[in-house]
Amino acid sequence: MLPSRRGRPARVTAFAALLLVTAAAGALAGCGDTGGLRDAGATAAARSPARLWPGLPPASSPAYDIGEVEHARVEGVAVPGGDIRGADPAAAVRAEIAAHPDDYAGTGARYHETSARMADCGADDTEDTGHTGDAEDTARDGCPVLRPYYRDLTGDGRPEMALGFRLLPGRLTAVRVYTVEKDRLVRVMSYDDAVSAVELAGRAVVVRSPSEVAGYEYRLQWTWDADQRAMLLTSDEMLRADDGAADGDGHTGRPSPSASPSPSPSASSPSGDAP
Secondary structure: OEEEEOOEEEOOOHHHHHHHHHHHHHHHOOOOOOOOOOOOOOOOOOOOOOOOOOOOOOOOOOOOOOOOOOOEEOOOOOOHHHOHHHOOHHHHHHHHHHHOHHHHOOOOOOOHHHHHHHHHOOOOOOOOOOOOOHHHHOOOOOOOEOOOEEEOOOOOOOOEEEEEEEEOOOOEEEEEEEEEEOOEEEEEEEEEEOOOEEEEEOOEEEEEEEOOOOOEEEEEEEEEEOOOOEEEEEEEEEEEOOOOOOOOOOOOOOOOOOOOOOOOOOOOOOOOOOO
8 A cells, every 4th residue: 555645545456566666677677768758857937027117108109100001002903803813913013103203203213223124014024824933933024023923811712912023223122912802903011122032821921031140031921910901010030041141132221111112022832822
């Protein structure tokens, strides 16, 4: 009879006791060790968050406008039958250029070369060819508009259009997401930066940008928000780059959404609903 614990008597038969002794002897002899549970050491005690400067008055408004919500109807771009695949990607970019002449019009505008090269964009420059190679993801013949990608990002069963275009003459890329509301094209996400990669992950858009810190990159994620009817910036992290080669080439500072045109390149899957 073993001593009771927590008011419950524990009984072990002679046969069970013999098995226990045999198993213990085998363990001491180094036989039958199948890699069972082992002590991982002491666990750090859980601590609640420590609030700093509790007397500091809370801010009532943001210090900077970083364009958290982007929901803008695009004028002059047809959406035949309400199917966004029928909308012309180059027309969407031209509409943005027309809406923000200070950024695009004239040799003094910061993206004047983008505007000039739009004349090189024909109907085939952004057409889906069904291929996934790098050559198919970049604009041809000087057109700055990249190939569009289509994926249901809002959960309504219809695809949205993820579109990128070069902001020239610099090295920035504009990332845009468009949806359709009442047969009208609506821009629901905008971001401009020196972009390393863009990915469609589930119903989120992930943008990777180089950091000034060697071996690190910024990873920003936008996710659809039904209340705001827009893709919101839901994650903003500085992480070690996968290849350890991130640098500041072409990146002038920490990524920040553009406040002008609606502050962009090919996603990791081909046009069409990607797996």
